[in-house]
Amino acid sequence: xxxxxxxxxxxxxxxxxxxxxxxxxxxxxxxxxxxxxxxxxxxxxxxxxxxxxxxxxxxxxxxxxxxxxxxxxxxxxxxxxxxxxxxxxxxxxxxxxxxxxxxxxxxxxxxxxxxxxxxxxxxxxxxxxxxxxxxxxxxxxxxxxxxxxxxxxxxxxxxxxxxxxxxxxxxxxxxxxxxxxxxxxxxxxxxxxxxxxxxxxxxxxxxxxxxxxxxxxxxxxxxxxxxxxxxxxxxxxxxxxxxxxxxxxxxxxxxxxxxxxxxxxxxxxxxxxxxxxxxxxxxxxxxxxxxxxxxxxxxxxxxxxxxxxxxxxxxxxxxxxxxxxxxxxxxxxxxxxxxxxxxxxxxxxxxxxxxxxxxxxxxxxxxxxxxxxxxxxxxxxxxxxxxxxx
Amino acid sequence: xxxxxxxxxxxxxxxxxxxxxxxxxxxxxxxxxxxxxxxxxxxxxxxxxxxxxxxxxxxxxxxxxxxxxxxxxxxxxxxxxxxxxxxxxxxxxxxxxxxxxxxxxxxxxxxxxxxxxxxxxxxxxxxxxxxxxxxxxxxxxxxxxxxxxxxxxxxxxxxxxxxxxxxxxxxxxxxxxxxxxxxxxxxxxxxxxxxxxxxxxxxxxxxxxxxxxxxxxxxxxxxxxxxxxxxxxxxxxxxxxxxxxxxxxxxxx
Ligand SMILES: Nc1ncnc2c1ncn2[C@@H]1O[C@H](COP(=O)(O)OP(=O)(O)OP(=O)(O)O)[C@@H](O)[C@H]1O
Ligand SMILES: [Mg+2]
Numbered sequence: 001x002x003x004x005x006x007x008x009x010x011x012x013x014x015x016x017x018x019x020x021x022x023x024x025x026x027x028x029x030x031x032x033x034x035x036x037x038x039x040x041x042x043x044x045x046x047x048x049x050x051x052x053x054x055x056x057x058x059x060x061x062x063x064x065x066x067x068x069x070x071x072x073x074x075x076x077x078x079x080x081x082x083x084x085x086x087x088x089x090x091x092x093x094x095x096x097x098x099x100x101x102x103x104x105x106x107x108x109x110x111x112x113x114x115x116x117x118x119x120x121x122x123x124x125x126x127x128x129x130x131x132x133x134x135x136x137x138x139x140x141x142x143x144x145x146x147x148x149x150x151x152x153x154x155x156x157x158x159x160x161x162x163x164x165x166x167x168x169x170x171x172x173x174x175x176x177x178x179x180x181x182x183x184x185x186x187x188x189x190x191x192x193x194x195x196x197x198x199x200x201x202x203x204x205x206x207x208x209x210x211x212x213x214x215x216x217x218x219x220x221x222x223x224x225x226x227x228x229x230x231x232x233x234x235x236x237x238x239x240x241x242x243x244x245x246x247x248x249x250x251x252x253x254x255x256x257x258x259x260x261x262x263x264x265x266x267x268x269x270x271x272x273x274x275x276x277x278x279x280x281x282x283x284x285x286x287x288x289x290x291x292x293x294x295x296x297x298x299x300x301x302x303x304x305x306x307x308x309x310x311x312x313x314x315x316x317x318x319x320x321x322x323x324x325x326x327x328x329x330x331x332x333x334x335x336x337x338x339x340x341x342x343x344x345x346x347x348x349x350x351x352x353x354x355x356x357x358x359x360x361x362x363x364x365x366x367x368x369x370x371x372x373x374x375x376x377x378x379x380x381x382x383x384x385x386x387x388x389x390x
Numbered sequence: 391x392x393x394x395x396x397x398x399x400x401x402x403x404x405x406x407x408x409x410x411x412x413x414x415x416x417x418x419x420x421x422x423x424x425x426x427x428x429x430x431x432x433x434x435x436x437x438x439x440x441x442x443x444x445x446x447x448x449x450x451x452x453x454x455x456x457x458x459x460x461x462x463x464x465x466x467x468x469x470x471x472x473x474x475x476x477x478x479x480x481x482x483x484x485x486x487x488x489x490x491x492x493x494x495x496x497x498x499x500x501x502x503x504x505x506x507x508x509x510x511x512x513x514x515x516x517x518x519x520x521x522x523x524x525x526x527x528x529x530x531x532x533x534x535x536x537x538x539x540x541x542x543x544x545x546x547x548x549x550x551x552x553x554x555x556x557x558x559x560x561x562x563x564x565x566x567x568x569x570x571x572x573x574x575x576x577x578x579x580x581x582x583x584x585x586x587x588x589x590x591x592x593x594x595x596x597x598x599x600x601x602x603x604x605x606x607x608x609x610x611x612x613x614x615x616x617x618x619x620x621x622x623x624x625x626x627x628x629x630x631x632x633x634x635x636x637x638x639x640x641x642x643x
Binding site for chain 1: 444445446447467468469471472473477478480483484485486487488489493494497498501502533534550554
């Protein structure tokens with residue numbers, strides 16, 4: 001009996017949420033109303049701090065320095081005009097994305113040729129110079145079939161940026177994309193990443209967020225064929241007054257696909273706010289898929305807020321596995337007591353616990369240079385607060 | 391030298407209906423090099439005694455004193471007590487995800503000695519301690535207590551005892567939940583510690599069986615937050631034969 005009731009309820013909920021997960025997309029800016037903050041997709045975002053990105057502030061192409069460090073064989077022509085906008089299948093579903101695409105005069109591209117293994121990371125550094133104008137940017141990364149590469153995006157400096165990064169992972173390709181938001185304190189970024197994962201392809205996203213006043217990143221993964229895998233790992237550290245928002249959407253559009261989403265964050269200082277929305281949709285065609293999503297937050301001081309909303313929608317009964325977990329906690333007194341009872345001073349014990357919290361995530365990254373950098377960054381964040389206490 | 395002196399210790403915990411007194415005046419002296427066993431029924435306050443000595447924030451000391459070689463432990467922070475030479479093996483060791491046993495042990499050793507251990511000998515020491523407690527060397531790469539079985543957690547506590555080399559060890563039911571082989575391994579660990587010069591042991595237990603392997607100098611029966619009776623090893627034998635009934639009844643009057 002209960003089962004029937006559940007099914008009926010789920011079916012009803014699906015209809016409702018289906019529309020929320022799939023708002024009608026459009027490239028036409030005017031098809032997207034200026035958000036008021038009451039909309040489901042905007043309700044956590046401090047619109048007032050977006051410097052007009054969501055409404056009508058003029059978007060220009062620069063000044064923004066974008067530098068590429070390209071290993072041999074990787075191509076990166078700039079393509080003028082609109083021809084690549086939506087090349088991955090992406091259609092903007094909110095006003096900022098539509099505005100970014102409409103305003104960007106050209107598209108920066110990175111293409112890894114078919115059957116090519118690129119043995120050192122492709123590095124892209126995007127740096128804002130603090131000039132007051134709001135900037136639009138469009139970028140396309142294409143990993144052609146059976147190629148293998150790692151792309152590291154590093155965002156730094158000061159800017160107000162609305163950007164769209166489309167990623168096409170060809171059949172059988174293996175692509176790792178690292179995104180590091182390490183902005184100055186006054187930066188605002190609203191980013192959209194849209195990934196199409198090819199047949200038997202694997203995509204790994206490592207999403208690191210430390211700096212900036214407001215960083216809101218939407219990341220969507222879809223599957224262009226069966227057998228694709230998406231692993232999406234995130235690590236963020238919000239300080240006083242910072243807003244860091246991640247909106248993940250994995251759309252299982254093909255059978256036998258896999259997704260694994262794990263985001264971990266720490267918060268410290270008055271007004272630190274993080275948001276994690278984890279939407280997963282398993283479509284009717286997507287039989288035999290596996291999905292897992294997890295978000296954990298560690299609140300280090302008073303005055304912080306962590307919002308965490310996992311949401312799993314299943315339209316087929318034929319799945320291998322589906323799970324989610326979400327937890328937000330403070331320092332565990334028992335852990336601290338245990339470490340201190342072994343002589344470890346309090347600040348050092350806190351430090352160990354925070355590193356421990358992030359460590360199992362960092363260990364899954366498998367990009368050695370980055371693992372060390374992250375350890376150091378966590379250490380630097382801790383020095384601002386936790387290690388200063390007492 | 392190591393003398394742990396507990397005098398008229400009174401401890402309460404915060405409950406919904408206000409503070410509740412758990413320890414009602416405990417007096418106990420563990421002299422240099424001595425091993426004392428504390429035996430008592432469930433809920434009599436044994437863990438409360440152990441945690442209070444170690445400084446767990448949940449417990450409020452309302453009276454009495456605890457000194458280690460004359461130094462006031464109650465005036466110290468949790469980590470200061472450890473650095474003063476106190477070690478508590480916990481009844482339920484805590485999991486610390488993402489912190490490897492190797493890192494944990496090195497951090498603790500460094501804190502207690504005031505300097506980092508010499509790398510070469512330290513690795514040998516750690517591997518030796520793990521091996522003597524029948525823990526595979528791969529344990530040093532695992533997260534502290536995470537996914538350890540109950541018995542592995544207890545043996546890991548004993549490995550720490552061996553490596554951190556405190557003056558006084560309070561062992562809270564280190565014997566419970568162990569099969570007979572593990573019990574022997576843990577007992578040997580305790581005995582190796584006792585063989586060192588001037589080490590004190592407060593062995594808290596529910597059962598007499600560990601006392602076959604670790605002979606105590608004194609046995610205290612603990613009932614309702616107090617030492618009900620103290621004696622030699624023969625007291626343990628009486629408990630083995632007759633249980634706690636006599637003491638519980640006496641405490642109830
Ligand atoms: N927060 C609390 N609120 C109320 N009572 C408490 C609280 N914490 C502990 N107690 C009580 O204190 C008493 C002593 O507990 P303690 O854990 O010290 O006993 P123990 O002798 O170690 O028992 P065991 O043999 O089960 O380990 C118990 O009756 C317990 O219920
Ligand atoms: Mg107990």
